[in-house]
Amino acid sequence: xxxxxxxxxxxxxxxxxxxxxxxxxxxxxxxxxxxxxxxxxxxxxxxxxxxxxxxxxxxxxxxxxxxxxxxxxxxxxxxxxxxxxxxxxxxxxxxxxxxxxxxxxxxxxxxxxxxxxxxxxxxxxxxxxxxxxxxxxxxxxxxxxxxxxxxxxxxxxxxxxxxxxxxxxxxxxxxxxxxxxxxxxxxxxxxxxxxxxxxxxxxxxxxxxxxxxxxxxxxxxxxxxxxxxxxxxxxxxxxxxxxxxxxxxxxxxxxxxxxxxxxxxxxxxxxxxxxxxxxxxxxxxxxxxxxxxxxxxxxxxxxxxxxxxx
Amino acid sequence: xxxxxxxxxxxxxxxxxxxxxxxxxxxxxxxxxxxxxxxxxxxxxxxxxxxxxxxxxxxxxxxxxxxxxxxxxxxxxxxxxxxxxxxxxxxxxxxxxxxxxxxxxxxxxxxxxxxxxxxxxxxxxxxxxxxxxxxxxxxxxxxxxxxxxxxxxxxxxxxxxxxxxxxxxxxxxxxxxxxxxxxxxxxxxxxxxxxxxxxxxxxxxxxxxxxxxxxxxxxxxxxxxxxxxxxxxxxxxxxxxxxxxxxxxxxxxxxxxxxxxxxxxxxxxxxxxxxxxxxxxxxxxxxxxxxxxxxxxxxxxx
Numbered sequence: 001x002x003x004x005x006x007x008x009x010x011x012x013x014x015x016x017x018x019x020x021x022x023x024x025x026x027x028x029x030x031x032x033x034x035x036x037x038x039x040x041x042x043x044x045x046x047x048x049x050x051x052x053x054x055x056x057x058x059x060x061x062x063x064x065x066x067x068x069x070x071x072x073x074x075x076x077x078x079x080x081x082x083x084x085x086x087x088x089x090x091x092x093x094x095x096x097x098x099x100x101x102x103x104x105x106x107x108x109x110x111x112x113x114x115x116x117x118x119x120x121x122x123x124x125x126x127x128x129x130x131x132x133x134x135x136x137x138x139x140x141x142x143x144x145x146x147x148x149x150x151x152x153x154x155x156x157x158x159x160x161x162x163x164x165x166x167x168x169x170x171x172x173x174x175x176x177x178x179x180x181x182x183x184x185x186x187x188x189x190x191x192x193x194x195x196x197x198x199x200x201x202x203x204x205x206x207x208x209x210x211x212x213x214x215x216x217x218x219x220x221x222x223x224x225x226x227x228x229x230x231x232x233x234x235x236x237x238x239x240x241x242x243x244x245x246x247x248x249x250x251x252x253x254x255x256x257x258x259x260x261x262x263x264x265x266x267x268x269x270x271x272x273x274x275x276x277x278x279x280x281x282x283x284x285x286x287x288x289x290x291x292x293x294x295x296x297x298x299x300x301x302x303x304x305x306x307x308x309x310x
Numbered sequence: 311x312x313x314x315x316x317x318x319x320x321x322x323x324x325x326x327x328x329x330x331x332x333x334x335x336x337x338x339x340x341x342x343x344x345x346x347x348x349x350x351x352x353x354x355x356x357x358x359x360x361x362x363x364x365x366x367x368x369x370x371x372x373x374x375x376x377x378x379x380x381x382x383x384x385x386x387x388x389x390x391x392x393x394x395x396x397x398x399x400x401x402x403x404x405x406x407x408x409x410x411x412x413x414x415x416x417x418x419x420x421x422x423x424x425x426x427x428x429x430x431x432x433x434x435x436x437x438x439x440x441x442x443x444x445x446x447x448x449x450x451x452x453x454x455x456x457x458x459x460x461x462x463x464x465x466x467x468x469x470x471x472x473x474x475x476x477x478x479x480x481x482x483x484x485x486x487x488x489x490x491x492x493x494x495x496x497x498x499x500x501x502x503x504x505x506x507x508x509x510x511x512x513x514x515x516x517x518x519x520x521x522x523x524x525x526x527x528x529x530x531x532x533x534x535x536x537x538x539x540x541x542x543x544x545x546x547x548x549x550x551x552x553x554x555x556x557x558x559x560x561x562x563x564x565x566x567x568x569x570x571x572x573x574x575x576x577x578x579x580x581x582x583x584x585x586x587x588x589x590x591x592x593x594x595x596x597x598x599x600x601x602x603x604x605x606x607x608x609x610x611x612x
Contacts, residue, residue, distance in 0.1 A: 021435075022435055022436055022437050022438065023437075024435070024516055025430065025431040025434070025435025025436075025437050025516065026431060026435070026437055028427045028428070028430050028431040028435065028516075028520075029427070029428055029431040029432075029437065029443075031423075031424055031427055032424045032425075032427060032428040032484075032487060032491065035424060035480070035483070035484035035487070036446075036447075036450070036484060036488075038465075038484075039458075039462070039480070039481050039484040039485065040450050040453070040458065040484070040485070040488075042461065042465075043457075043458040043459075043460075043461035043462050043465070044453065044457060044458060044461075046460075046461035046464075047457050047458060047460060047461050050460065050461070057460075057464070103352070103355070106348060106352055107352065110345070110348055111345075111348065111349060111352060114345045114349075115345070115349060119349070123352055123353065123356045126356035126357070126359055126360050127355075127356055127359050129359070129360060129363065129592070129595065130359065130362075132541075132591050132592070132594065132595040132598075133545075133587070133588065133591045134544065134545040134546075134547065134562075134563045134566070134587065134591060135545065135547050135563075135567075136547050136563045136564065136566045136567030136587070137563070137566055137584065137587030137588060137591060139567060140566055140567070140569055140580060140583055140584050140587065141362050141363075141365075141366055141584040141587075141588070142362065143580070144366070144577075144580040144581060144584055145362060145365060149577070150577070151365055151369070151382035151383075151577075154381055154382055154577075155381060155382060155383055158381055184359065184362070187359070188359075241452060244454075245454045245455070245456075247455075247456070247547070247548050248547040248548065248567070251547070251551070251567065252547075252567045265456075266454055266455075266456045269456045270456060270459075273456075273459065273460050273463075274552070279460055282456075282460065283457075283460060285456075286454065286456040286457040286459075286460075287457060289454050289456060289457065290453055290454055290457045293452055293453070293454060294449070294452055294453075297452050
């Protein structure tokens, strides 16, 4: 959240520093700038350069022009990976935002006035806990539950289901299973931000509406949601970007499989880099992903600033 | 990753809504049965969220026989730590935890140090082009790691830093400092100019002002930032996965992430591994919340 609001640097009162005085501060930027150049700038440019070559990572890369990008356009694996990203956006951004709003309003506007802050905070912590797990740990917890002979199927068999599905290994079930895990992980993020945002809404809005006999649902629709626009925006933006970049859960749960069922661009580029050693092609995928992420961020911010201006 | 922690700051920093009108507010909310139904539903939903944690915990301490006889849902009829000890020894978990602590701790310190220096130049030094610098950092945080990883991997190999904890520390510290600079720059831009002015009149140089005036005042924020960096690095998966191949260098996160698919023979050992991954995270969660609250309170007192 801070990320997008902090940019509007406030004007500081007091005498402005002279040009010479400002210059003296430049040296404090040196370590950071050096690190940035080595760790971000140079690799970023190198990656783009590599994407125009044919290279296995060993020996000299040979220039290949736009070959990798031509291949990208016709590569079904690449497009299906991007199509899968849409499912990841649903599971990481859309469902958690919608569900998080309802839950946050339920906790903050309904339960808290009736049962106290302790109850709502405890429940919030419960929903939030999956967020603090390292993704690898979330992966093995769920992997253990979802494997063919894992906890879920053992229970299903006891209940009389003779042939329960291989949740992560079946083409039809892998994506829904991974999506479920991601919703579980992401729910707490939106919830916590929304609950904090709801504390910002002037309670008089709700009081006045209640006196007019507005139901909880009406207040949710006409007060909470409009008032929560900035939070909804931030949550949708950050989670959509996170969904486009998602790697850890895919690696740990399915490695993109079965077949190509849960493959995503980031995992696809990783497997080109370190699996099939098609480094040039992997770099092209990563570059394409970067363009999509940056374009989307720019679009989001533009839409938001237009909405604010209106 | 960024996600988690920003959420918490917001949550902790924002003051809770004051209990509106006390008794009047209480009477306004009808005391019908509906509220109990809502409470029950939301509690049930929260318990469902916690269910996987409970599953890992109850099955990690069962014997395999107990698991087979009573199934994963039953509370343990036996108490057996052998799944946990086996996991611990096979993975050499002590070593993995120490690596994670070393790497995350170093990133917390180094990343915060870089952030402070950057933010000092931007927020207080008001250097020219500070807006462009901030925009560049913002862009850097949106770049997918995949777009940097191969050159980083190649460069690390070229300078003989591949498969060292140092390279992970350096890369993570610089990447975290993009966010840290952003956060601290906005804090320092709002730093009271009178204090700086007074220090300058007393003859303090730039370094002394930073060391003896600025840092003491923003210490609570720095503690929060360090906590963020520590936990992000602890949870990070991609970079250590690529950079650390030797068993001795791996972090807990990567070691656990590579377990999936192995170990399928014994149903309780994966539960044990899960539990061992969950415990530090939950511990951080508890400590973390307190640090943030303290940070917020300290900031309010100032």
